[in-house]
Amino acid sequence: MLTKGIDVRASRTHNVGLFATETIPAGTAIWNPCTKCSRWSKEEVAALPGARFAALDTYGHLLSDGSLLLPCLGAYLMNHSCExxxxxxxxDFGVAVRDIAAGEEVTCDYATFVEDIGWSMECRCRGPRCRGLITTEQGGDPEIRVRWRExxxxxxxxxxxVDQPLHDVLTELSEPYRRALGGMTALEQVSTGASVCAPSFVSPGRPAGA
Ligand SMILES: [Zn+2]
Ligand SMILES: [Zn+2]
Known part of the structure; x- marks a missing residue:
């Protein structure tokens, strides 16, 4: 699912990207893997032709159970930025960590997709903090994690x-969302251990911290 006020446009650094059409305040839940996202089971992934898998893996997320999820409503077009x-x-949802101005590209950090072990790409964001080669192993880097946590x-x-257009779907699917809405703000309290790449609807009953 993808929040409102975001549109697909040509991107400076990629072919296309997601852009805010209105101001989106910090704290807004931007997207989450939901039951409407396309999904291929581990067995279906194994049976995909190589080129088809490569194309899907470019836009989709390999989950901890070996399945592949392609975020719905164009959310899969969100580009990486080192900022x-x-x-x-x-x-188990992406949240705006600062106000996003109308016209600004909406970006996430691909190094957070820690379940997609061994994945990497060359970054062209050209930001002062650009890490160049982006790997999912960087998601475990203590320095990077401290900054993300803040x-x-x-x-x-x-x-x-703030207004939460995804309130209904997140209330249903996301324990971290329910906790944050209830006033918890420390990551230890909010996180169930289920990352955006291991959403609870895929493995209901996945124990906290697993
Ligand atoms: Zn979805
Ligand atoms: Zn970069």
Whole structure:
């Protein structure tokens, strides 16, 4: 699912990307894997022709159970930036970590997709903090995680105060969302251990911290 006020346009650094059509305040839940997203089971992934798998893996997320999920409503077109304005550290949804202005590209950090082991890409964001080669192993880097944590916890403190267009779907699917809405803002309290790449609807009953 993808929040409102976001449109697909030509991108400076990629062919296309997602752009805010209105101001989106920090703390807004931007997207989450939902039951309407396309999904291929581990067995279906194994049976995909190589080129088809490569194309899907470019836009989709390989989940911890070996299945592949392609986010719906164009959310799969969200590009990477080393200064991403959307992060998901320890959350099963992406949250705006700063105000996103109308016309600004909406970006996330592909290094947060830690379940997609061994995946990498050359980044062209050209930002001052650009890491060049982006790998999912970077998601475990303590320095990077400290910075992500500060940004995500700041966003969680705003979550209850801003309009949440994805409120209904997140209330149903996301325990971290329910906790944050209830006033928890420390990641240890909010996170169930299910990352955006391991959403609970895929493996209901996945124990906390697993
Ligand atoms: Zn979806
Ligand atoms: Zn970069």
């Amino acid at each position: 991403a304005n959307v992060l998901d550290l320890g959350l 940004q995500v916890e700041g966003a969680l403190r705003q979550l209850a105060a």
